[in-house]
Amino acid sequence: MSDPASLREQALSLLASGRATSRADLVEALQVAPSTVSSVVRRLLEEGAILEEGTGVSTGGRRPKILRLREAGGVYAVTELGARHARVGLCSPSGALLAAEEFAVDIGAGPTAIFDEITRALDDVRDAHAPGQRLLAVGMALPGPVDFPHGRLVGPARMPGWSGYDVQSDLIDRFKVTAVVDNDAKAAATGEHVTRRATGDVITRRGPGDMIYVKAGSGIGGCLITGSQVHRGGRGLSGDVTHLRVADSGERECSCGSRGCLETVASGSALARELAGRGLPVTGTRDVIAATVDADPVVVTLVRQAGRQLGVALSGLVNFLNPDSVVIGGSLSSLDVYVAAVKGMLYERCLPPLTQSLSIEASIAGPDAALIGLGHLLRETADVRPS
Ligand SMILES: [Zn+2]
Numbered sequence: 595m596s597d598p599a600s601l602r603e604q605a606l607s608l609l610a611s612g613r614a615t616s617r618a619d620l621v622e623a624l625q626v627a628p629s630t631v632s633s634v635v636r637r638l639l640e641e642g643a644i645l646e647e648g649t650g651v652s653t654g655g656r657r658p659k660i661l662r663l664r665e666a667g668g669v670y671a672v673t674e675l676g677a678r679h680a681r682v683g684l685c686s687p688s689g690a691l692l693a694a695e696e697f698a699v700d701i702g703a704g705p706t707a708i709f710d711e712i713t714r715a716l717d718d719v720r721d722a723h724a725p726g727q728r729l730l731a732v733g734m735a736l737p738g739p740v741d742f743p744h745g746r747l748v749g750p751a752r753m754p755g756w757s758g759y760d761v762q763s764d765l766i767d768r769f770k771v772t773a774v775v776d777n778d779a780k781a782a783a784t785g786e787h788v789t790r791r792a793t794g795d796v797i798t799r800r801g802p803g804d805m806i807y808v809k810a811g812s813g814i815g816g817c818l819i820t821g822s823q824v825h826r827g828g829r830g831l832s833g834d835v836t837h838l839r840v841a842d843s844g845e846r847e848c849s850c851g852s853r854g855c856l857e858t859v860a861s862g863s864a865l866a867r868e869l870a871g872r873g874l875p876v877t878g879t880r881d882v883i884a885a886t887v888d889a890d891p892v893v894v895t896l897v898r899q900a901g902r903q904l905g906v907a908l909s910g911l912v913n914f915l916n917p918d919s920v921v922i923g924g925s926l927s928s929l930d931v932y933v934a935a936v937k938g939m940l941y942e943r944c945l946p947p948l949t950q951s952l953s954i955e956a957s958i959a960g961p962d963a964a965l966i967g968l969g970h971l972l973r974e975t976a977d978v979r980p981s
Pocket of ligand 1: 836853
């Protein structure tokens with residue numbers, strides 16, 4: 595059975611597409627109990643994401659109430675750009691993710707070439723999943739420091755040609771609609787928080803509280819959510835865990851120009867480099883994940899060490915901030931051994947009263963976290979924009 599967060603997204607998607615217009619339709623489409631559908635629908639009505647009106651055609655018994663999205667028509671286009679891939683998707687005006695697709699890119703090709711590719715991919719996904727629907731706004735998440743809400747990259751490492759690039763203006767010029775640009779870890783943390791809040795409301799009535807989110811992929815991004823808001827800091831550049839200095843790091847040179855950063859030992863690209871150096875056929879994070887899933891003992895040991903190094907870095911943050919939850923996202927979070935090593939090190943290094951009530955888990959929003967977060971950001975932006 596699907597978890598409540600995905601039930602919520604599926605219900606919104608069914609209502610947005612018109613494939614379901616009542617609770618009965620949702621029960622049939624989702625194959626869950628009527629009481630489960632009722633609680634999901636009640637929550638969506640409370641949020642104002644959907645409306646209930648009139649009565650539909652009865653199939654015997656009481657006539658069903660018609661359910662529909664609050665704002666009919668139009669979609670948001672959302673994109674997450676990684677070092678080697680881009681993920682594009684569409685969100686409904688309520689922020690629900692309707693479709694997502696991924697394709698390979700090389701971020702080193704620079705902004706113009708990459709944005710041409712993304713524009714084509716977004717046109718394709720709109721033609722396939724929302725033909726004729728108006729484009730309401732676009733959102734983009736980037737793997738570097740973003741000056742939010744101005745949408746400009748600030749000195750990103752591993753992104754030659756991107757520093758100072760005004761991503762927001764480029765998107766507005768291309769699509770002629772409002773654009774929102776955020777750092778990928780912050781967008782993913784927002785998506786994770788929204789997903790967990792929905793889940794908590796259905797199952798335990800308890801939300802995620804103050805949350806440290808780590809996006810562990812080729813690089814390592816971070817974000818603190820406190821009081822349901824992203825903590826951005828003075829210049830909006832908070833959450834940089836990747837250049838925290840860790841002990842036993844071998845003093846390797848980092849992409850930031852310094853030495854001994856977390857990124858040099860605990861990231862997907864560090865693991866790939868290490869394994870390639872040992873003669874294994876590994877070129878990127880995906881190969882590292884595949885080799886770990888194959889239970890190659892050398893790889894599993896290195897991945898466990900990487901998780902422990904991340905745990906060491908996070909333990910200082912947990913002791914200082916006393917969050918309710920630590921969530922590990924990004925592609926490495928699919929590896930149980932990595933998440934377990936982070937968890938073990940946090941229990942070892944943090945004060946017991948802090949870990950007693952601390953939830954440490956892998957992301958439940960998964961690879962779509964950043965796209966879901968962008969949908970939420972765009973909906974919030976639309977809510978404050980005068981119509
Ligand atoms: Zn560094």
